[in-house]
Amino acid sequence: MDALYLLGLTATAAFAASGILAAMGTRIDLFGAVVVAVVTAIGGGTLRDLVLGVPVFWLHDQAFMACAATTGVVAFLGRAHLDAHGNLLAYLDAMGVALFASGAYIKSTELGLPPTHALVMGVITGIGGGLLRDTLTGRETLLVSPELYATPIIVGLGLQALIISVLGMPTDIGFAVGAISILVTRSLAIRYRLQMPAALINRPR
Amino acid sequence: MDALYLLGLTATAAFAASGILAAMGTRIDLFGAVVVAVVTAIGGGTLRDLVLGVPVFWLHDQAFMACAATTGVVAFLGRAHLDAHGNLLAYLDAMGVALFASGAYIKSTELGLPPTHALVMGVITGIGGGLLRDTLTGRETLLVSPELYATPIIVGLGLQALIISVLGMPTDIGFAVGAISILVTRSLAIRYRLQMPAALINRPR
Amino acid sequence: MDALYLLGLTATAAFAASGILAAMGTRIDLFGAVVVAVVTAIGGGTLRDLVLGVPVFWLHDQAFMACAATTGVVAFLGRAHLDAHGNLLAYLDAMGVALFASGAYIKSTELGLPPTHALVMGVITGIGGGLLRDTLTGRETLLVSPELYATPIIVGLGLQALIISVLGMPTDIGFAVGAISILVTRSLAIRYRLQMPAALINRPR
Numbered sequence: 001m002d003a004l005y006l007l008g009l010t011a012t013a014a015f016a017a018s019g020i021l022a023a024m025g026t027r028i029d030l031f032g033a034v035v036v037a038v039v040t041a042i043g044g045g046t047l048r049d050l051v052l053g054v055p056v057f058w059l060h061d062q063a064f065m066a067c068a069a070t071t072g073v074v075a076f077l078g079r080a081h082l083d084a085h086g087n088l089l090a091y092l093d094a095m096g097v098a099l100f101a102s103g104a105y106i107k108s109t110e111l112g113l114p115p116t117h118a119l120v121m122g123v124i125t126g127i128g129g130g131l132l133r134d135t136l137t138g139r140e141t142l143l144v145s146p147e148l149y150a151t152p153i154i155v156g157l158g159l160q161a162l163i164i165s166v167l168g169m170p171t172d173i174g175f176a177v178g179a180i181s182i183l184v185t186r187s188l189a190i191r192y193r194l195q196m197p198a199a200l201i202n203r204p205r
Numbered sequence: 206m207d208a209l210y211l212l213g214l215t216a217t218a219a220f221a222a223s224g225i226l227a228a229m230g231t232r233i234d235l236f237g238a239v240v241v242a243v244v245t246a247i248g249g250g251t252l253r254d255l256v257l258g259v260p261v262f263w264l265h266d267q268a269f270m271a272c273a274a275t276t277g278v279v280a281f282l283g284r285a286h287l288d289a290h291g292n293l294l295a296y297l298d299a300m301g302v303a304l305f306a307s308g309a310y311i312k313s314t315e316l317g318l319p320p321t322h323a324l325v326m327g328v329i330t331g332i333g334g335g336l337l338r339d340t341l342t343g344r345e346t347l348l349v350s351p352e353l354y355a356t357p358i359i360v361g362l363g364l365q366a367l368i369i370s371v372l373g374m375p376t377d378i379g380f381a382v383g384a385i386s387i388l389v390t391r392s393l394a395i396r397y398r399l400q401m402p403a404a405l406i407n408r409p410r
Numbered sequence: 411m412d413a414l415y416l417l418g419l420t421a422t423a424a425f426a427a428s429g430i431l432a433a434m435g436t437r438i439d440l441f442g443a444v445v446v447a448v449v450t451a452i453g454g455g456t457l458r459d460l461v462l463g464v465p466v467f468w469l470h471d472q473a474f475m476a477c478a479a480t481t482g483v484v485a486f487l488g489r490a491h492l493d494a495h496g497n498l499l500a501y502l503d504a505m506g507v508a509l510f511a512s513g514a515y516i517k518s519t520e521l522g523l524p525p526t527h528a529l530v531m532g533v534i535t536g537i538g539g540g541l542l543r544d545t546l547t548g549r550e551t552l553l554v555s556p557e558l559y560a561t562p563i564i565v566g567l568g569l570q571a572l573i574i575s576v577l578g579m580p581t582d583i584g585f586a587v588g589a590i591s592i593l594v595t596r597s598l599a600i601r602y603r604l605q606m607p608a609a610l611i612n613r614p615r
Binding site for chain 1: 228229230231232233234235236237238239240241243251255260261263264265267270271281284340341342343
Binding site for chain 2: 433435438440442444448465469546547548
């Protein structure tokens with residue numbers, strides 16, 4: 001499916017750019033930042049493939065690495081402009097998460113995983129790269145965020161599971177609904193600071 | 206060995222609950238906390254299976270994921286009660302570590318690893334999930350703890366290696382002695398703040 | 411190639427010692443520190459082998475684990491002396507990085523990876539163990555360092571790729587030039603605080 005491939009590259013670029021933005025709080029240089037960008041971009045998918053026991057996706061396809069590195073260089077050089085937008089990091093993360101999570105669901109079911117496990121693989125793949133990014137750059141992870149973060153992913157993948165694995169509708173439709181649902185819900189959460197009901201948020205003492 | 210399987214689920218639940226407790230220092234919501242719980246519960250065993258080159262244990266067995274997620278939800282909803290106990294996180298961690306470490310020793314020797322390497326696999330499996338938990342929630346890892354942490358694991362697995370690989374006694378006995386030894390020693394260390402002799406503890410300047 | 415094997419053990423010892431030094435900022439005990447040393451020493455190579463889909467290098471060869479653990483114990487017991495040298499951690503890291511990165515390039519091309527991907531594998535392998543070390547000990551990663559860090563690795567591996575994959579010269583020469591180039595450049599960067607031109611360094615606001 002060529003569209004899925006192109007969306008994978010889009011997600012790779014979005015995650016790479018989010019890696020550069022995350023590094024903006026540190027005194028990092030060009031090549032250091034590009035390493036952060038690449039690790040962010042390929043981290044989630046690498047984890048997914050290792051767990052699934054299939055060859056790592058970027059190892060025999062030069063496009064992903066080239067895309068991540070190029071985006072990293074361009075984003076670093078243009079960082080003065082990027083920096084201005086408040087929540088850009090979160091929006092880029094949302095784009096990467098949505099596409100990687102929904103794509104991983106498809107890949108997992110094609111390998112014969114049951115829907116529940118494909119959903120878990122989607123979550124792991126979606127958030128894996130971002131967790132590496134936040135660890136590398138010493139930031140608190142977005143998973144511990146005031147706005148909805150895990151919820152849109154789990155709900156979106158739940159919808160995707162319903163469409164593909166319960167209703168038996170075409171994979172493409174399930175992917176589209178899942179990814180768009182994650183992206184839109186998460187974006188609304190960032191924009192309007194949507195949160196879970198107070199009873200479902202922890203209040204540290 | 207069915208008992209080993211049930212103990213694996215017990216360890217999974219203990220680690221999942223420790224993940225929820227670790228997240229109590231942050232403003233995290235239900236689903237975010239459940240992700241932390243699941244990653245904590247399956248992290249060590251996933252790492253073990255990747256290194257051993259065998260299929261990841263939870264991928265074709267729904268019980269572990271279901272156990273981790275359910276424990277996470279229940280523990281989060283009941284967090285007001287959990288929170289009260291001072292060292293509960295450390296005790297739950299000890300239970301997970303003991304069972305996972307000793308179980309990994311068995312699995313590794315069954316795959317033909319020599320005792321020293323089975324011991325290393327036990328350590329990695331035991332502490333892997335907790336390290337992911339502490340990284341995700343921004344806590345200092347328990348490995349850097351004032352009380353004995355790595356020592357009980359290494360000593361317990363050493364006993365287990367002696368019983369199984371040197372004395373040739375039954376695997377079950379070795380497992381029981383190893384796991385109980387780790388759990389008891391570590392619990393005593395938490396309760397009575399047992400430490401190494403001062404010469405074997407680093408004093409940062 | 412026996413020399414490559416011995417250099418691998420040297421890199422293992424250097425990384426293990428860097429792990430002990432990194433732990434010197436914490437109240438860690440002997441066994442905790444040895445775990446940090448071992449994870450630092452085998453982390454990068456483990457990641458490399460998992461991504462390459464080959465058996466993990468230390469699993470059926472006792473030398474690496476024995477070397478890492480022994481170095482860890484000795485370095486911890488002699489920590490009073492180590493501690494005195496200001497940049498020793500960075501120099502030991504440089505030695506480990508240089509040897510592991512160049513070695514990973516060789517291993518990757520032998521497995522049929524194209525030069526660009528072998529270069530990426532070199533970077534990942536070189537910095538992987540150090541990132542684990544810095545995460546475990548709660549330090550800011552060296553990747554975010556005022557001096558050149560990623561640059562010497564990328565440039566050195568680029569030279570190595572030129573010699574081996576473009577000019578078709580013997581692997582040993584490429585390895586030697588790559589590793590020495592990384593070690594020397596990085597050491598000069600530490601000693602003289604060499605940095606990228608200011609335009610290529612981020613200035614956090």
